[in-house]
Amino acid sequence: MTHPQHLLIQQVCKSYSGNQKALDNISLELNNGMFGLLGPNGAGKSSLMRSIATLQSIDSGSIVFNGKDVCQEPDAIRRILGYLPQEFGVYPKVSAEKLLHYLAVLKGVRDHRQRQRQIDDLLARTHLSQYRHQPVAEYSGGMRQRFGIAQALLGDPKMLIVDEPTAGLDPQECHSLHHLLCDIAQSMIIIFSTHIVKDIQDLCSNMAVLERGKVRFAGAPKTLIEPLANQLWQADISPQQIPVFQQQFPLLSSRFIGGRCQVRVVAPQAPAPGFIQAAADLQDGYFYLLQQHQQSGLDLRQPQVA
Numbered sequence: 022m023t024h025p026q027h028l029l030i031q032q033v034c035k036s037y038s039g040n041q042k043a044l045d046n047i048s049l050e051l052n053n054g055m056f057g058l059l060g061p062n063g064a065g066k067s068s069l070m071r072s073i074a075t076l077q078s079i080d081s082g083s084i085v086f087n088g089k090d091v092c093q094e095p096d097a098i099r100r101i102l103g104y105l106p107q108e109f110g111v112y113p114k115v116s117a118e119k120l121l122h123y124l125a126v127l128k129g130v131r132d133h134r135q136r137q138r139q140i141d142d143l144l145a146r147t148h149l150s151q152y153r154h155q156p157v158a159e160y161s162g163g164m165r166q167r168f169g170i171a172q173a174l175l176g177d178p179k180m181l182i183v184d185e186p187t188a189g190l191d192p193q194e195c196h197s198l199h200h201l202l203c204d205i206a207q208s209m210i211i212i213f214s215t216h217i218v219k220d221i222q223d224l225c226s227n228m229a230v231l232e233r234g235k236v237r238f239a240g241a242p243k244t245l246i247e248p249l250a251n252q253l254w255q256a257d258i259s260p261q262q263i264p265v266f267q268q269q270f271p272l273l274s275s276r277f278i279g280g281r282c283q284v285r286v287v288a289p290q291a292p293a294p295g296f297i298q299a300a301a302d303l304q305d306g307y308f309y310l311l312q313q314h315q316q317s318g319l320d321l322r323q324p325q326v327a
């Protein structure tokens with residue numbers, strides 16, 4: 022049976038030693054499923070995740086998970102939360118299974134039999150059973166990430182926070198990690214931060230875009246694409262022509278395909294002969310949002326309930 026989980030983030034602000042706000046009035050509401058966090062470097066994604074994970078305090082606002090205030094009841098939250106940070110740190114030279122036992126005890130799973138059952142189950146789900154006696158220090162990048170998910174799932178958490186879990190993984194490992202996350206997302210909230218826009222498009226039912234500490238968008242990924250309906254045009258041009266189009270229209274991307282430069286621009290009709298209409302994907306919507314925002318200096322949307 023699936024239990025509804027609920028995370029309410031209201032007007033959260035956070036500054037580090039007097040600098041510009043890393044989190045500037047963040048409000049979001051999350052329910053079961055995968056929630057994607059997108060944003061350029063320094064947007065505040067890790068700061069938000071660390072605050073939710075009770076690893077740092079916030080200056081103002083509130084974060085309430087299933088009715089419990091994260092700041093007032095951090096221990097209660099830690100018992101129902103799993104966290105996979107960007108850098109998991111140095112692994113001791115002990116086997117995966119031993120390390121999981123150790124981490125499970127820290128998480129409060131004291132009964133040995135219960136712990137063993139949970140560890141066996143998690144090793145199987147993360148396809149690590151056959152490597153249980155191998156030190157995690159000797160695992161490949163993908164195996165370490167899967168181990169990271171296994172440790173985050175100890176104690177049967179109701180919310181999982183994963184910060185760029187697929188960084189450095191090969192496509193097959195990414196695929197396998199995505200499967201695992203989608204599988205467990207039915208019964209919990211998963212907050213998933215990444216720079217890979219397509220991963221959010223493929224995996225997340227809801228998402229937010231952060232930029233300079235503010236929520237610039239919150240909602241279903243397809244909503245982010247809507248402003249580009251019938252407005253996106255694509256053509257192969259010479260690289261010298263790029264500035265010409267850039268001056269006239271929002272240029273969302275330019276990339277080389279088979280030695281030709283393909284550009285995608287936003288315009289009410291074809292900007293020049295040779296342009297064809299293109300279907301927008303999430304990356305187009307994301308770039309458009311950031312561009313509009315950076316140009317106008319205004320919020321495109323008020324923070325919304327996702």
Ligand SMILES: Nc1ncnc2c1ncn2[C@@H]1O[C@H](COP(=O)(O)OP(=O)(O)OP(=O)(O)O)[C@@H](O)[C@H]1O
Nearest residue numbers: 037038040043060061062063064065066067068069
């Ligand atoms: N411990 C810290 N001390 C001082 N400033 C910090 C600290 N952590 C983050 N910041 C600053 O807060 C802002 C938000 O950083 P944060 O790491 O949350 O962004 P991010 O979106 O996770 O970036 P990235 O995608 O690069 O991981 C940045 O300006 C960063 O320099």
